[in-house]
Amino acid sequence: MTVLSDPPRAHATPARTSVADRAPRRPISAERIAAGLTLLALLVLGILAVDEVGISIPAMVQSWGNAENFMARVGGLSFPEPADLAWLIALTVGLVLVGTLLAAALSVPIAYLAASNTTPGNGWRAAARFVGVLTRALPDVVLAMAFVLMFSLGTLPGILAIGIHSIGMISKMFADAIEQIDEGPRLAIRAAGGSKMQEFASGILPQVLPSWVATVLHRNDINLRGSVVLGYVGVAGLGLEMSYAFKSLNYGKGLGIALVIFVLCVVMEIVSSLVRGAMLGQQRQTRSWIDRIIHPRLRGATGAATTERPEWAASPQTAVRRPWTAERMRNTTGIVTAVLVVIGSVVVSQINWMDFFTFWAKLPEVAAKFWPPSFGNYEASAMIAAMRDTVAIALAATVLTLLPSLILGSLAASNVAPGAGARGIARFLLVGIRGIPELILAIVLVVITGLGAQAGVIALAIGGIGLLGKLIADSLEEVDRGPERALRAVGATRLQTYASATVPQGMQALIGHSFYMLDTNIRAATILGIVGGGGVGYYLLNASQGSRYETVTAIVLMILVTVLVVEGLAMWMRKVFR
């Protein structure tokens, strides 16, 4: 105490400069500044793009009349016969599921090679990553177009298109999960003399399985929404029926099928979140009231620590037979159901297995049609302008998506939401928005606003809120809660805590997700062009319908380069803002 009462005048000589001068300068990183400027430039370009597209609310209100006229002409929704409808639903769900599972199966070895802790060498790793990026960049519509030429019509082109295109995302997320495992159990199996394969099966797989299943379910939802557009290039299912209906100007039926697809997507989203919840429920027990209603709390085995030995555990001999506990019943039921669903999907898809033998013969012929790439009778400058339009649509949509999804996503995060009710509502809204296939949104908007970029931008922006909002909510929930508690303890308000503890921790993820959004939007913008949303997609559809496949290749290459540039930018940003 005496030390404290003695003022430290001896140290503070008047000559001493102030703290502000002595404090070290904030280090300036050229790379960080460059990355910041790039972000800013993208943002400005996005805003300019929004301006260019000319979204005006008054114009939309005015053209609401169009919609009323249109609706009057539709004269009410109509649906296919119930039996037909049931069959179409089963077919669509079946082919999407088989395609997603095909992608999952192909992704396992790719992820193993791509993950830094399992890859046999850097060469393998680079190759596996490249396969991932390439398959992600090839739009599934284009793959479907090519496969429709090689296979007889039916589900196989769709399954293969989904199967190959989904490898990109699934293998990346599988690899991320492998990289996040606890290495200990794997080391223990190595120490016991296990081989590499045994290490994988017993040490890695059980750890990544919940995350892998979640990834596959998530991708399955995306693919179901995407299956609509596959119908436009001849893949069987609800999408094909819808495209027929619209082409024959039977709007009532077209919109009816669109409604069915929407409901199907929402139902699928709920089912997959239930399955995810059931799998995660064994690990985590903090859930919102919605989750609790949906699936009651699982009793942990530690809670029911019985002092008495159960009968089966009398001796090792009697314990060889595993007892049928409630947990085992539930797990077995789950597994049996999953297997039945998969078998059912394969049966429903009516895969023409003979195609696998005949398509090799057609392969060189089809490949020759697609090569060499050429713009044909389109002007190169017109194509580049169209590509620029597509990028502009994607940028504008991404910029428009950012703010609403940040708000909605934050409200949906349990550590940010002011209450469980607000969180439940936000999550529900996100699911609802995510359920709408962008294509259907675009078709409706084209009806309201007329052909052009405006419909595309709005469709993508709305659809994006569902995806980006969910990703933001999940990343915000994953941040370390410690700093938040610390700030609360300091007396910070909820908003201050959010700004100073939650967001800074989630920043890298936010930037990463925004670029993922841009990347998704560029591909989606292409697809929307197919239904009149503007941009390069229109030419893509024209070229494929006119059987000018070398033009298709040229356009795809253009898209590929653009997507790869965005991918590179995203990687750089993630590296700089870590």
Place this chain on the structure above:
Amino acid sequence: MNTASDALIRLDGVTKTFGSTTALKNASLQVSRGEIVVLLGLSGSGKSTLLRHLDGLEVPTSGEIEVLGAKVPTLKGKALRALRSRVGFIFQQFELVPSLTVLENVLTGSLSEVRGPRLGLWGYSKAAKLRALEHLDRVGLLDRAYQRSDTLSGGQQQRVAIARALMQKPDILLADEPVASLDPESSDQVMALIREIAADEGLTVVCSLHQVDLAISWADRIVGLRHGEIVLDTPTGDLTKAEVMEIYGRVATTTAEIRAVQDELTEITVDVAQLDKARAS
């Protein structure tokens, strides 16, 4: 003190560097069949690194290692796995696969006997399952066989890990700080269990610890490490109080640690005094 043929484990001038840091410096050691040896030292003294070398989980920068008659650093693939299957390893963090059942975790100890990966319980033979259940019974956890391993307490998990190691039918048991993550009661249980099993199965045990008192009361022989060097090698049979304090002095390094040791010493000297009295009577 041992003839070369008698030694199950032999290290000769083993040095290991990671980048610029030296984890082991010219370490030489022989352990003969049936010995219970404790590697004693603070964290970072090289105990874990030494243990990991014995199982081929690390390759030395220089020096020779012979375990069960095999030159470990030269082993690869099948031969390395064959050696590892005869050496059980107990980890500080247990390292069970959390989402697998207790029984399946024990069964992974028999993976080296079978070819190819195993998914789920049905991948293992009935004989293997029975053997695994017997080991579980032995560590007192038979009734937990079909629970997820992450529902067990730390002490229980470590006992499962011991059952897993027994599943390998090992000649040697290596334990890396087996009780550092456990409460005192579970620690006592686990340490007693290891000794008991070692005696029954005639195992050779090399165990790393950082608690001097525990090491003295548990081991047959103590090997002290400091900054990667072996600084002490003594049987624990007849330690005098002075020798105990000597051990503390050698193993502790910084003044803060020595001060902490001195605090602890007041307790241990009482213990040792009682021990001496008990021996005398």
